[in-house]
Amino acid sequence: MSKRDYYEVLGVARNASDDDLKKAYRRCAMKFHPDRNPGDAAAEAAFKECKEAYEVLSDANRRRMYDQHGHAAFEHGMGGGGAAGYADMGDIFGDIFGNIFGGGAARGPRRGADVGYVMELSLEEAVFGVDKKVEIPTLEECEPCTGSGSADGKVETCATCHGRGQVRFQRGIFSMQQACPHCGGRGQTISKPCTDCRGQGRVERTKTLQVKIPAGVDTGDRIRLTGEGEAGPAGSQPGDLYVDVRVREHEIFQRDGDDLHCEVPIRITQAALGDTIRVPTLNGEVELKIPAETQSGKLFRLRDRGVKSVRSRAPGDLYCRVAVETPVNLTAEQRDLLERFEATFVGDVASRRHSPRSSTFIDGVKGFWDRMTS
Template sequence: MAKRDYYEILGVSKDASDGDLKKAYRRLAMKFHPDRNPDEAAQEQFKEAKEAYEVLKDPQKRAAYDRFGHAGVDPSMGGGQGPGGFHGDVGDIFGDIFGDIFGGGRRAQQRQRGSDLKYTLDLDLEEAVQGISREIKVPTLGSCKACDGSGSQDGQRETCSTCGGAGQVRMQQGIFSVQQTCPSCRGQGERIAHPCSECGGQGRVRETRTLSVKIPPGVDNGDRIRLAGEGEAGPNASQAGDLYVEIRVRPHRIFERDGDDLYCEVPIPFTTAALGGELEIPTLGGQVKLKVPAETQTGRLFRLRGKGVKSVRSRSEGDLMCRIVVETPVKLTRAQKELLRQFAESHGDEGSENNPRTESWLSSVRDFFERMTS
């Protein structure tokens, strides 16, 4: 797969200044850095942006890239040599290749840390709106208590037999002799003499950790809470990863949330819709009264300001939107049906005035059929 142009990755022109490069990289880093966005695709974009910036901020590397493209700076494509062969340290050219074979050199050691974890926490709407403290149980790899995460049973270490304590080994690759980090001791020059019997020298054991999580008021579906250092323990007492608690709000019987606003349907008898009345409306803070004017139709929305959700970010309050649904009466008695017939007959020729939407719809239907038959 062809690599993308470095200028295109950062979103700058080829004559961009050092300040422009730094500003573009900072913007992408804020968006895709693993601490802010643990998504795998975002991490790849962060690595891509970091690689582009590392090359373009260096005047010599940038000049080589402008002249030869990726072949001018990529070790696997010639390492910035252009026409005329290799220049510089051969070990640097092949470092990444042998680093992969050996499982990582010094840079891999620096990046070594425990894995981040994700935990999905289900909440009721009331809990998400009001905030809550909740205990969760997280299965993870924790630091071995028997050896304090060191992996050693007695703290003793011995000289690595692979590299003789040098921390590096020399390998022959064709005509090149390359010195690389020792794969057995990872450059330390020594190994654990007596591995811990509890963790087998790994420094980590499987455990279920109980944590208390404080959920702030106003969280919504997909919001995440980062608990630094509560992910998997790092190997050999290295840095632990983070735990990301992702919120999932259960469906509610009455309310539906849209951002900071709440929506609910309010069924009313057709007599109340026709004559008007006053209703008791439920909110997350208690009941409030809603005046329904006469001649209210299905679908009309009433806004109750400040009765929605207080935003977790801006602290502003949303509204409660009440949608009226006029209910047709069912299970009528014979007397009730007779009264309704009398009511319908009482309209007479004035039915169009009592039911303007029905009359308008019927008029549209008549016009439609007239056009179809003409």
């Protein structure tokens, strides 16, 4: 059967970055890894397919060859060996799966898998900090066998690797070692597996945790909870939990790093005559002085009214951009007043005196048409 395209296997575009490839492989590995799908031959095959695809595409030279020649780049000696050959060489140096789940084949039983969790926060929760309860589906240590995988607590030294968890073999001029295929790198075998975990030492459960979110976090920040990931096989070290922060949009404020921005509507009379208005901040309302003849779009800076940095604890600023509103639903009296007010602007001199931006615009238009018709 012909091989699937490596990019299709990982579910990424052909111009995917190294980070995109790593994320895609991690998703694939966590979904199909044999430890999470015991006895599932299809999942094991899918895992091997993902691993092979990543080993080729994560290497710049091999990816370039694959992009040019496809799978043929690694057949009949082209490129120095098949994809399987590269996988074997990867065992010498440790592969990406070891980095994700905490250990390579040469280290014996690997640690538990790291777990990712995306936490959505309101702007207020992100700015002031919050304690959040999260429920995470994960693998936890089996209680009846205390993670050993043995129903009677008895384990035997593996006859294949003699307890080392590794086997060494010769391939050409290379001497290689990898996890023992008989005991899976544990160095021990179980004659009477635990019925609850089927000898795996771990069971699927939903774990509830209290996560403390520090004040000042923002979208893209990551919080690490050591040892709160999946339990490791055979009682080995657990993985970690990584909480990725996502801050929801706010109805008033837009955040830019440690600064906040908001739009403040004012009446035309307030803009023309000046006024003192109250504007919202995350710590309550404050006064903002609007000078006379303020134009729509003018930006006012309120120092230290932004977000305290999660790292330096230095506060950012709040930027208020005023928007002059056109009045609506006018009464007859208001319309009459505005019509009489507008009449005072009639005439070129009055227009230039009271509407400098409009006059500049009109002069620019006249100059444009003069150039077009000359």
